[in-house]
Amino acid sequence: MREIKEAIWLAIKNNILKKTWFKVVSVLIFILVGFVLYKACFTPEITKGEIGNENIWVDFELQTSEFERKSKTLDGVEEIENTVPNIDGSKIETVINQFFFTANTKNADLFISTLNPEQLNTDFTNLDLNEKFEKIDESMIRISRDGQIERIDVIRSLWVLESKAVRVVLDIYYKDLEKPIRINLIVKKLEQSHTHSNNHEEIDLPYIDSSVWDIIEMIEDK
Numbered sequence: 001m002r003e004i005k006e007a008i009w010l011a012i013k014n015n016i017l018k019k020t021w022f023k024v025v026s027v028l029i030f031i032l033v034g035f036v037l038y039k040a041c042f043t044p045e046i047t048k049g050e051i052g053n054e055n056i057w058v059d060f061e062l063q064t065s066e067f068e069r070k071s072k073t074l075d076g077v078e079e080i081e082n083t084v085p086n087i088d089g090s091k092i093e094t095v096i097n098q099f100f101f102t103a104n105t106k107n108a109d110l111f112i113s114t115l116n117p118e119q120l121n122t123d124f125t126n127l128d129l130n131e132k133f134e135k136i137d138e139s140m141i142r143i144s145r146d147g148q149i150e151r152i153d154v155i156r157s158l159w160v161l162e163s164k165a166v167r168v169v170l171d172i173y174y175k176d177l178e179k180p181i182r183i184n185l186i187v188k189k190l191e192q193s194h195t196h197s198n199n200h201e202e203i204d205l206p207y208i209d210s211s212v213w214d215i216i217e218m219i220e221d222k
Helices: 002-017 020-042 057-072 093-106 110-112 117-123 129-144 214-219
Strands: 051-055 149-159 165-174 182-196 199-208
Touching: 002 110, 002 117, 051 093, 057 093, 093 110, 093 129, 093 149, 093 165, 110 129, 117 199, 129 214, 182 214
Parallel strands: none
Antiparallel strands: 051 149, 149 165, 165 182, 182 199
16 A cells, blocks of 8 residues: 555656646746735725715715814814714725715815825826816816716725725716716725824825726716
8 A cells, every 4th residue: 555655646746746837837826826815915895885875975074064164274284183983084985985975066175185196196287276176176077977976886896906906896876867877996095194183103095096087988988
């Protein structure tokens, strides 16, 4: 029996383990497993199903009002703290809701705060200040179909190669359309300095990393 086992092992070693193709396949499998584990650890999570509607956006209305109140009364403040405890700014769902809610309500200041700063500069480059805000207003109107968004559903999330980023497939429901419009966008988490009660800490906050013009194109092509 021992001789049979040794013969089998020798055959496997000579005919499989020493072959170049086996070494290549082993390396590829190792890389693939490592990539899957890496993406599982660093890809942001998101809830599937309905994440945004008029009831949920009540809290965002309160946040907007508080933001506007504090921005008028505090001079030179670097950060206006979130005073609505139901809103978790670290969640992917939050920035998606803020993006579409602020487009729906035409709040330009908060709308652009949802965008990755690099993408914001790319989308609205080579414009003077007036032209920039005209284009931002135009983008909000076209994304929301002039304030017609009533609900947002997450269909699924997809991996992307970039770290701390995820592609999210959404159904956007509009009041003036019978069927939702399906789009996808990339959300990426960026490390930000956060101030709370005079304490500074670094946290990852999500931002829309897709071009607003690409999002508009998906909406208007449906």
